[in-house]
Amino acid sequence: MTKFTLSLLLLSLLLAVSAFAGARRFTYIYEATTAAPGGFELENWITWQSQKIADNEFQEVDFRHEIEFGITDQLQAGVYLADWFYQSGRFVESSGFAYSDSALELIYNLSSPVADPVGLAVYEEIKAGDRLFELESKLIAQKNFGKLVVAYNATLEAVWEGNHLDEREGEFQQTLGASYEFTPRLLAGAEFLHEIAFPDWLQAEDGVVFGGPNISYRIGRWWTTLTGLAQLTRNRNESDFQVRTIFGCTF
Helix, strand or coil, rough: CHHHHHHHHHHHHHHHCCCCCCCCCCCCCCCCCCCCCCCCCEEEEEEEEEEEEECCCCCCEEEEEEEECCCCCCCCEEEEEEEEEEECCCCCCCCCEEEEEEEEEEEEEEECCCCCEEEEEEEEEEEEECEEEEEEEEEEEHHHEECCCEEEEEEEEEEEEEEEEEEEEEEEEEEEEEEEEECCCCCEEEEEEEEEEEECCCCCCCCCEEEEEEEEECCCCEEEEEEEEEECCCCCCCCEEEEEEEEEEEC
């Protein structure tokens, strides 16, 4: 592993320990509950991807800055102020930092994961950036069993890229996770991610599956959650490892 890779991993771990942390149990999975009306939260994301079978020098770090706020008892909105990234490797188009996009998301809660047989919510995201336009629709399911929470997301993405947005791609994604509250401050569990891409909305490419543990810590209004995923398949064009940290504050 390069010094750059080790530095990024250390940064993620330090954020997970020192940013204090909390309310969000997962990093790759959305929960069905929404913020209270007038509630306001600031989130910062760091996702590190490393190595591919097809490119063992591949490194990518994605950054996201989001503001979430509750509108009604059931409706929550979020604004991704900026998504940007650093990328390097033998086969990337250009190495270095670049702006990717900004986005708007809406989450509408349909039922409670505590009072109802299953908690459900629907999610819609509109994303636009440099030669990029994307729509993302998500069905969120969650059930709380006391201190244990189980959540599932089914996501369909439609992406248009290129100078004239004439390059099209679809993706179907499933995520499944569980998190247990060991103490009011400390939660831990696991997450699994399954992705299938559809270039030009034609025949599907080989899917990829990731899995690994997560840990979340909270104190007061501050919280952070860390997930580490390893690829469980042998997809040559996907990263072997991913680490994502989300840390933020509720106002």
